[in-house]
Amino acid sequence: MFKLTSLNLNGLRSAATKGVADWVAELAPDCICMQEIRVQASDIEGRFEEMAGLRGHFHFAEKKGYAGTAIYSKHAPSDVVVGWGDKEFDAEGRYLELRFDTPKRKFSVISCYFPSGSSGEERQAAKFRFLEGFFPHLIELKKTREFVLCGDINIAHQQADLKNWKGNQKNSGFLPEERAWMTRLLDAGAEGAGLVDVYRLLKPHTTEECYTWWSNRGQAYAKNVGWRLDYHLATPKIAALARHEAIFKTIKFSDHAPITVDYEFEL
Template sequence: MFKLTSLNLNGIRSATRKGAEDWMASLRPDCICVQEIKAQAADIEGKFEELAGLRGYFHYAEKKGYSGVGIYTRHEPSDVVAGYGSPEFDAEGRYLELRFDTPARKLSVISAYFPSGASGEARQQAKFRFLAGFHPHLMQTKAEREFILCGDLNIAHQSIDLKNWRSNQKNSGFTPEERAWVSQLLHPTEPSGGLVDVYRRLQPEATDAAYTWWSNRGQAYANNVGWRLDYHLATPALAALAQAEHIYKGEKFSDHAPITVDYAFTL
């Protein structure tokens, strides 16, 4: 069994102070994809290269204290790919791919952090640029190898993926354009689709239990007024091996909940 976790840390230093490493040690995942590490290489060295016995690999943002992704793994990758070829968004540290290739297969685990457009129209337009450029990259990758992408998409796909969907239809993260992008990506027969939302394969009708992020405003967490922003997206062959999922809402070392999926394969 391959246990794979995704978690937006909202800062690796803050999350580890709040117990993230102890939680990782108790969970014992094979890989954990992390997003929004908010750190550079100098911050990681000597402190966070390894957590809970897992070795970390990272893609840093150029801007200090911003974005950044990583993957902690028990297994030695055959290759590490930082960035996906976009000068604009590779500078923001949004993509890390570990390849675990053998003579018999090509397989990747990807940690990705999609931009948020919540701060204003300029960032929403940047988000749309990211989506436009990232889609063909995913299609090219799908044509060449099996993969699981874990990450904070900053998009709730369907009305069952957030509490207050009616009032959020014009807000970043639930706009018609963003939702349509995910729908295209997940279309089962179109050449421009073919990926699988693994959580929804296992839990097609879950609503309140599906949320992975809660605003810090008001009593959003206490009242479970949340959004499902964190995903496992996989090629069909790997998605078919998903056996069980778990969202760890009780862990509070970030404003996101970790999501783990157990897959019936080993590296």
């Protein structure tokens, strides 16, 4: 089995003080994708190059204490791709791809941190720019290789993916345009990207147990008033090998829960 985990950390240093390394050691994934690591190369040196025996790879944001992605892997990649070629969003450290190529398969694990638009119109406009540019990138990537994109997508796709869907239809993360983008991403037709939402493949009907993020306001976590914002998005051949998923709601390194999927193949 290939065990793949994704987690928005809301700060690698913060998560380290809460025992993330011990949890990773216990979970023993092949790869763990992290988003919002909020560190620079100088913060990694001598401290975070490895975690629980996994080697770390990183895409740092230019702005200190902001965004950034990482992948810790048990397996040495054949190539590391830092950024997806968009100057604006590569400066924010939002895309990291490890390639594991063999004679039998060209396969990538991607850690991606989609922008949030919740802070206002300017960031929502940036989010729409990201979605517009990222879609063709994924289509082109899918033409040449299999992959799983893990990340904080910052979009709840369907009504089942958040508690208060009626009250959030005009809020970032559940806007009609964002949801339509996700629908197109998962559309196997000529206009779509043909990717697979792996969690929904395995658990098509779950509601409250699917949430991976809870607001810090009120008692959202205690009342499980959550959103499903963290995904595994895979090419169809890889998605077909998914066997088991787990959302670790009680693990609290940030306001997001880790999500793990076991795939029936080995690198």
